[in-house]
Amino acid sequence: MSSELHNDRLLRALLREPVDRTPVWIMRQAGRYLPEYRELRAQAGSFMSLCSNPALACEVTLQPLRRFPLDAAILFSDILTVPDAMGLGLYFEPGEGPRFERPVRDAAAIDALPVPDIGSELRYVTDAISLIRRELAGQVPLIGFSGSPWTLATYMVEGASSKDFRHIKALAYDQPEVLERLLNKTAQAVTAYLNAQVEAGAQALMIFDTWGGALAHDAYERFSLRFARQIIEGLIRERDGRRIPVVFFTKGGGLWLEQIAGCGADALGVDWTLSLSEARRRVGDQVALQGNLDPSVLYASPPVIQAEVARVLAEFGHGSGHVFNLGHGVHPQIPPDHVAAMIEAVQAQSPAYHE
Numbered sequence: 180m181s182s183e184l185h186n187d188r189l190l191r192a193l194l195r196e197p198v199d200r201t202p203v204w205i206m207r208q209a210g211r212y213l214p215e216y217r218e219l220r221a222q223a224g225s226f227m228s229l230c231s232n233p234a235l236a237c238e239v240t241l242q243p244l245r246r247f248p249l250d251a252a253i254l255f256s257d258i259l260t261v262p263d264a265m266g267l268g269l270y271f272e273p274g275e276g277p278r279f280e281r282p283v284r285d286a287a288a289i290d291a292l293p294v295p296d297i298g299s300e301l302r303y304v305t306d307a308i309s310l311i312r313r314e315l316a317g318q319v320p321l322i323g324f325s326g327s328p329w330t331l332a333t334y335m336v337e338g339a340s341s342k343d344f345r346h347i348k349a350l351a352y353d354q355p356e357v358l359e360r361l362l363n364k365t366a367q368a369v370t371a372y373l374n375a376q377v378e379a380g381a382q383a384l385m386i387f388d389t390w391g392g393a394l395a396h397d398a399y400e401r402f403s404l405r406f407a408r409q410i411i412e413g414l415i416r417e418r419d420g421r422r423i424p425v426v427f428f429t430k431g432g433g434l435w436l437e438q439i440a441g442c443g444a445d446a447l448g449v450d451w452t453l454s455l456s457e458a459r460r461r462v463g464d465q466v467a468l469q470g471n472l473d474p475s476v477l478y479a480s481p482p483v484i485q486a487e488v489a490r491v492l493a494e495f496g497h498g499s500g501h502v503f504n505l506g507h508g509v510h511p512q513i514p515p516d517h518v519a520a521m522i523e524a525v526q527a528q529s530p531a532y533h534e
């Protein structure tokens with residue numbers, strides 16, 4: 180597989196190396212806000228049929244790159260592929276999101292969970308990555324990803340998304356060692372999964388700790404960050420002569436930023452609740468930062484979007500180590516031309532910060 184990259188801004192920025200402008204990509208850039216995605220999704224019949232078909236996953240991954248001059252592609256998949264491969268019966272209820280037929284809520288169910296064979300049960304993901312790399316032909320780097328053990332466990336124990344996390348938090352407080360067994364098993368699976376993505380061609384990795392911010396202050400280290408650190412320590416960090424940067428993102432994690440900066444990741448995702456100037460002051464030159472425009476800004480008019488882009492760029496300030504992104508995923512109702520306005524503003528305004 181050719182390792183020549185025509186645009187490596189993302190990889191250099193994640194490693195805090197000099198760039199000519201701030202790279203930009205957006206979480207969930209391949210997905211429901213694009214009419215071409217909705218058309219393909221309707222043809223495919225279900226969300227999982229898109230994810231599990233390498234050719235379709237490749238097509239969805241490439242769709243936003245045909246529209247926008249983005250600096251990275253991100254694999255089109257779902258964070259719940261790992262627990263699905265552990266036999267929990269993932270399905271999607273229209274309008275309700277992901278659900279599991281067989282949630283795990285006690286020691287017996289957790290101890291019976293298999294660590295999946297990535298090469299067979301998640302081969303569709305690695306096949307998609309190989310195909311995407313071929314089709315990208317070095318245009319931009321490809322980001323692979325997984326959910327964090329804590330975030331995956333919330334779905335595995337609750338059986339669906341949750342507002343109060345009552346089942347998993349009851350387990351955390353009543354039987355913390357049982358929950359730790361689940362998190363350890365999931366961490367082993369995620370480590371193998373991300374390494375398989377690197378072997379297949381992923382050039383950067385991102386770990387999404389979507390629900391880390393739901394934890395109590397002293398529980399975050401025990402049930403989330405510790406297992407993220409365990410994964411990062413076990414990852415392949417070089418391939419084809421290049422460093423594989425790792426981004427770790429805890430939504431709502433601003434309270435623990437200094438702790439997170441020591442987890443071994445090259446970059447931290449920052450949501451919109453924390454200014455990048457404060458984040459940069461607190462972590463210094465330990466890590467790069469990714470973020471952090473509020474996705475709801477993209478409902479506003481293009482002049483407002485341009486002004487908010489200017490604010491985010493100014494908050495980070497001069498120098499490398501910033502990847503422009505949203506503070507979370509793009510909303511399904513966002514007009515694509517508003518996304519274009521954001522990307523154009525980053526490209527027009529950011530070179531001044533790299534002179």
